[in-house]
Amino acid sequence: MNRHHREIPGTPIFDGAAAAKGYALNRMCFSFNGADNRAAFLADEDAYCAKFGLSPEQRDAVRRRDVLAMIASGGNIYYLAKLAGIFGLGVQDIGAQQTGMSVAAFKAKLVAAGA
Amino acid sequence: MARIVGGLATSHIPSIGVAIAKGLQQEPYWRPFFDGFPPARAWLERQKPDLAVVIYNDHGLNFFLDKLPTFAVGAAAEYRHADEGWGLPISRPFAGDTDFSWHVIENLVADEFDVTTCQEMLVDHAFTIPMSLFWPGGGAWPVRTLPIAVNTVQHPLPSPERCFKLGQALGRAIRSYDSDEKVVVIGTGGLSHQLDGPRAGFINKEFDLMCLGALPHEPELLTDYSTLDLVELAGAQGVELINWLAMRGALGADVYEIHRNYHIPISNTATGLMVLESA
Numbered sequence: 285m286n287r288h289h290r291e292i293p294g295t296p297i298f299d300g301a302a303a304a305k306g307y308a309l310n311r312m313c314f315s316f317n318g319a320d321n322r323a324a325f326l327a328d329e330d331a332y333c334a335k336f337g338l339s340p341e342q343r344d345a346v347r348r349r350d351v352l353a354m355i356a357s358g359g360n361i362y363y364l365a366k367l368a369g370i371f372g373l374g375v376q377d378i379g380a381q382q383t384g385m386s387v388a389a390f391k392a393k394l395v396a397a398g399a
Numbered sequence: 400m401a402r403i404v405g406g407l408a409t410s411h412i413p414s415i416g417v418a419i420a421k422g423l424q425q426e427p428y429w430r431p432f433f434d435g436f437p438p439a440r441a442w443l444e445r446q447k448p449d450l451a452v453v454i455y456n457d458h459g460l461n462f463f464l465d466k467l468p469t470f471a472v473g474a475a476a477e478y479r480h481a482d483e484g485w486g487l488p489i490s491r492p493f494a495g496d497t498d499f500s501w502h503v504i505e506n507l508v509a510d511e512f513d514v515t516t517c518q519e520m521l522v523d524h525a526f527t528i529p530m531s532l533f534w535p536g537g538g539a540w541p542v543r544t545l546p547i548a549v550n551t552v553q554h555p556l557p558s559p560e561r562c563f564k565l566g567q568a569l570g571r572a573i574r575s576y577d578s579d580e581k582v583v584v585i586g587t588g589g590l591s592h593q594l595d596g597p598r599a600g601f602i603n604k605e606f607d608l609m610c611l612g613a614l615p616h617e618p619e620l621l622t623d624y625s626t627l628d629l630v631e632l633a634g635a636q637g638v639e640l641i642n643w644l645a646m647r648g649a650l651g652a653d654v655y656e657i658h659r660n661y662h663i664p665i666s667n668t669a670t671g672l673m674v675l676e677s678a
Contacts, residue, residue, distance in 0.1 A: 292631045294598030299554040303464050314463045316484045352597070361595035361635075362458040362552060369485025374414070375667050379599040390600055397602035398663030 298360045306358020309346070312336035313363035322370050351378045401576035404446040404583055405657070405676040406650050407439060408614075408643045409532055411455065411525040411587040413487050414666045419531055420488045435660025435672045436532055442657050442674050443533060449580040450499060451542040452569065454645045455525035455587040456551040458483070461517075468515035469557050470565060472507065473546040474500040478522045490527035496543040499576060503545060506572035512565055514547075522546050525639075529587045542583070551588070551639055559629065560622040562641040566648020573649065586646030588639025590661070591632075592668035601634045602669045607661065610640060615656040615675055618647045636668075643673075653678035 289299075296302070303310075312333065315321040325332040333343050345353035346367070354364055368378050380390035415432070418424065424433040460483050462468065476497055480490040507514050526546055534541060547569070550556055557565070566584070573582050590610065593601040610633075613620040621644060629638045647654075657674040664670075 290627055292598075292627065294596050294601075295593065295630060295635050296596045297554055297627070297630070297635075298552065303553050307464060310464055314459055317460060317482055319482060322484070351595075355595055360459075360464075360552060365594070366459065366484035374485070375594050379594065379667055382595070382597060382599045393600055394602065394664040394667060397600075397604060397669070 296355050302358050303360070304358070306342075306360060308337045308339065309342040309354065309357060309359050310363040312338065313359070313367045316366040316370060325370060351382050401450075401573050401578045401580050401582055403570060403573055403650060403677050404448050404581045405442070405654070405674065406584045406586065406646045407529070407533060407675075408586040408646055408671065408673045409529050410589060410665065410668055410670040410672070411528045412666045412668050412670070413483070413485070413524045413528070416487045416524055416528050416531065419535070429665075431662040432665050432670055435662070438658040439533060439672065439674045440535070442676070443583070446581060446583065448542055448583040450496060450545065450582045451530075451585055452503075452545045452547060452573070452582060452649070453526050453529065453585045453587065454547045454549060454566075454642045455522075455529070456639055456642060457523050457548045458525065459552070460523035461521040462548065462552075464553060467550055467553055468548070469550045470512060471515040471517050471520070471548040472500065472504050473520045474504060474516045474518050475520055478520055478526070478544060478546055480523065480527045481521050483523055487524055490531065493522065493530065493540055493544045496545065499543070500545055502576050503569065503572045506575060507565075507568050510568040510571065512568055520546060525587050529585055533585070547645070549642055549645065551636070551641065554626070556626045556638060557641065558626055559624050559641050559644050562645040563618060563622045563648040566645035569645070570649035570651060584646045584649040586643040588642045589633065589637055590640065590669045590671040591634045591637040593634030594636055594667055596635065598634075600667055602663055603632055603634070603637070604663060604669060606632045607669050607671060611659055611661060611671060611673065614643060614647055614673060615654055618644060647675070650675060650677050
């Protein structure tokens with residue numbers, strides 16, 4: 285293991301392999317900078333995902349709104365945040381989901397980190 | 400020649416922009432963060448810089464993974480913000496300075512930093528929020544700007560040492576600009592935070608406080624870390640500390656620390672603020 289690759293527990297490293305694997309999903313999420321595209325996704329999610337050629341694994345993760353599964357299929361958190369925003373979810377909501385906590389408990393954990 | 404008056408660093412969490420738009424600065428949740436800024440604004444009022452170089456990271460507004468520069472330098476007459484997808488109010492535009500941009504670009508490339516040059520460049524919250532924090536109140540911005548975007552999206556990221564050296568080259572470039580104008584260098588992002596993975600919500604107060612302590616007078620303590628060291632110690636997105644290191648590099652060896660603030664949390668993030676004056 286060299287200094288460019290090492291395991292950091294609980295921490296995805298968005299590297300070239302992830303970026304290649306996640307390209308279609310991230311490209312779709314990048315499109316959500318545009319309001320028309322967000323509306324098109326909400327109007328017909330299947331058609332919108334098909335347009336970007338998501339892999340079956342990516343399509344399933346999006347269908348289930350499962351952030352860890354999106355990351356496992358190559359999603360990058362900065363792009364995924366734009367998808368979450370469509371549903372009115374912020375980084376504390378998706379933090380809670382990824383850690384299996386309630387949003388209130390996740391926020392309390394952050395406050396406790398300052399003590 | 401142009402003169403660097405000093406450097407500023409601040410966190411750039413998107414929800415700060417929402418709080419500003421809603422006027423929440425004195426709410427109990429927000430007050431410990433916003434109350435850090437009056438001394439920074441008073442210092443700016445004394446220094447009255449003409450130009451601001453803002454070293455930040457784009458989060459998928461201007462750049463996508465199709466073409467992702469490690470270091471990108473603005474060369475536009477104007478920089479605009481735009482819809483980032485999750486409801487942040489859109490900032491008014493910022494004036495650029497193409498003569499200054501091309502001077503910096505020419506000198507960085509001569510100094511072996513082969514940057515990407517951008518005649519069109521949207522700037523995201525990591526640029527707009529620090530500007531709003533340092534110069535609140537609306538109206539015309541009192542500085543012309545030069546954005547420098549650093550890749551923190553896709554590994555390999557530039558190392559802390561490389562970013563510090565970029566800052567040193569930037570400092571040399573600014574100080575060789577044939578002008579009597581004053582320049583402030585701003586680094587944005589951090590401090591510790593992590594948005595993704597089972598470790599989401601990770602904050603490391605001890606490490607942050609060490610960084611704030613080292614940055615003014617012992618930045619070499621920070622440039623010895625690898626990028627992945629920073630990911631481990633400061634969180635996956637806490638790696639934005641490299642933008643602070645680039646700012647620090649531009650200031651030269653000796654600085655005076657004017658002010659700092661540290662508060663946990665805003666959103667998922669441990670927030671930091673620092674004001675350094677060139678000696």
